[in-house]
Amino acid sequence: MHSAILLQGLTLMPAVNLETVAIIGGGVxxxxxxxxxxxxGFNGSIIAVSDEPELAYDRPPLSKTFMSEGGDAVRLDTSRATNVEWLHGVAAISIDGRQRRVHLADGRSLPYSALVLATGAKPRPLAALANVELPSFTLRTLGDARGIRARLVAGARMVVIGGGIIGLELASTASRMGVSVSVVEALPRLMNRCAGDVLASFVAAQHAQNGVELWLGKQVIGCSLQGVLLNDGTTVPADFVVVGIGVSANDGLARSAEIACDDGIFVDRYGRTTCPQVYAVGDVTRQRNPVSGHFERIETWTNAQNQAMAVARCLLDPTAAPYDEIPYYWSDQYDQRIQVLGIPQGDEELVRGNAGNNAFIVFHLLRDRLVGATCINQPKAVAPLRRLIASGKTPDRKKMIDIDLDIRKLADDDQQ
Ligand SMILES: Cc1cc2nc3c(=O)[nH]c(=O)nc-3n(C[C@H](O)[C@H](O)[C@H](O)COP(=O)(O)OP(=O)(O)OC[C@H]3O[C@@H](n4cnc5c(N)ncnc54)[C@H](O)[C@@H]3O)c2cc1C
Structure with missing residues (x-):
């Protein structure tokens, strides 16, 4: 935590003399x-280095439309990044902070006046699946997605290990394609790290209604060619397995340069690491969550995009607003659009609307303070709720669940 305290203490962004910016990573x-x-307005040199051979692509479609439709719709739009040199299929292997150079696996060495680490995260492996012949996958890259997609044929049996968002999105897409899907989760409920109880139950009901078999509170202890072995002795039949048990930060490059990390690179609101002129953005960072006040990894697409944009603006203009957005993610499962703001877990949940009719909001309170909101098929509520949570105000409980009170009025009412 020493580095976290150190970073919190840094508040001013001194002007940086920018000539050459090196970016490591090729994601959003x-x-x-x-x-x-x-x-x-930066017109100096920008070079971006990605260890993936692909042109830049987006990950959220990989568990959704790419699985059902395929195609090439996942490319990220780089047209506004004019005159950038993109290097693909080569990894950055070390940083020389003194000489301000980053070394690549192909022997090249790039000078920088600012180095930006956007190296993302990688799936955690499951030890119980080591040395087993049953085909098993994780889902992070386009290559992973292509491998899984090739097996999504009607009648195939897929076991998803881990009841998190990516596994559940894949389960929903695959079950609609006629794949027989089972989900095994070690904890007694789904989406444990990223959803409250009401959403977890809602999502479980959606999967059950769509024929997905849920094995909750069960551990995978092994695997055979027949399927996945659980700790209660059950074998869940499978033709292939997809492991979705979370990700860890790609922070090895930073760690070997003695930049402060703890499963994620510590950054302040300007994206600064503990090494001068080295910045980090996106999934690889461990940053202060403005709602919880804790240093956390925020593994969402919107964070990766908006944190990167804010850090770039601050680099060009020290008076620009530092990054301070409340966390947000969306997930699409079946026909349900799920949108979650702030901290979706607390010690109390208030439901506005009827959880049974697929259009409702859950307010999350912690020690009587509003810390998050979950919207199910309520996209227009997201912007006002974002303002409300960012304001730190907690409206009266009766007002929060009053469906006759416009959500914009609830958010912007100064009388709270
Ligand atoms: C299947 C899937 C579905 C998702 N769906 C959603 C969703 O619905 N909503 C949502 O909010 N979020 C979603 N996410 C999360 C979101 O995609 C991530 O938060 C986002 O992609 C993070 O972007 P990033 O650029 O920080 O990291 P990444 O996208 O991981 O990019 C990092 C890149 O850096 C490269 N790299 C790493 N180390 C090196 C090195 N040493 N040298 C060179 N290159 C290196 C990596 O190979 C990778 O290409 C999803 C993620 C996945 C995998």
Whole structure:
């Protein structure tokens, strides 16, 4: 936590003399950073290095439309990042903070006046699946998605290990394609890290209604060619397995340069790491969550994009507003659009609307303070609720669940 305290203490952003910006990573954070630098008028050199052979692509469709439709619709738009040199299929392997150079696996060495680490995260492996012949996958890259997609044929049996968002989105897409899907989750409920109880129950009901078999509170202890072995002795039949038990930060490059990390690179609101002129953005960062006040990894697309853009603006203009957005993610499962703001867990949940009719909002309170909101098929409520949570105000409980009170009025009412 020492580095976290150190970073909290840094409040001013001194002007940086920018000539050459090196970006490591090729995901949404890297692309957004490059676009924002050009949009902000930077006309120096930008070089972006990705270890993936692919042109920049987006990950959210990989568990959704890409599985059902395929095609090439997942490319990220890099057109606003003009005059950027993109290097693909080569990894950055070390940073020399003194000489301000980053070394690549192909022997090249790039000078930088600012180095931006946007290296993302990688799936955690499941030890119980090591050395087993049953085909098993994780879902992070386009290559992973292509491998899984090739097996999504009607009648195939897929076991998803882990009841988190990515596994559940894949379960919903695959079950609609006629795949027989089972989900195994070690804890007694789904989406444990990212949803409250009401959403978890709602999602479980959606999957059950769509024929997905849920094995909750069961551990996977092994695997055979027949399927997945659970700790209660059950074998869940499978033709292939997809493991979705979370990700860990790609922070090895930073750690080997002695930049403060703890499953994620510590950054302040300007994206600064503990090494001068080295910044980090996106899934790889461990940043202060403005709602909880804790240093956390915020693994969402919107964070990766908006944090990168804010850090780029601050790099060009020290008076620009530092990054301070409340966390937000969306998830699409079956026909349900789920949108979650702030901290979706607390010690109390208030439901506005009827959880049974697929259009409702859940308010999350912690020690009587509003800390988050979950919207099910309520997209227009998201912007006002974002303002409300960011304001730190907690409206009267009766007002929050009053469906006759417009949500914009609830959010903007100064009388709270
Ligand atoms: C299947 C799937 C579905 C998702 N759906 C949603 C959703 O619905 N809603 C939502 O909010 N979020 C979703 N997410 C999360 C979202 O996609 C991520 O938060 C976002 O992609 C993070 O972007 P990033 O640029 O920080 O990291 P990444 O996208 O992980 O990009 C990092 C890149 O850096 C490369 N790299 C790593 N180390 C090096 C190195 N040393 N040298 C060179 N390159 C390196 C990596 O290979 C990778 O290409 C989903 C993620 C997945 C996988």
């Amino acid at each position: 954070a890297a692309v957004s950073f490059a676009c924002a630098l050009r949009a902000g």
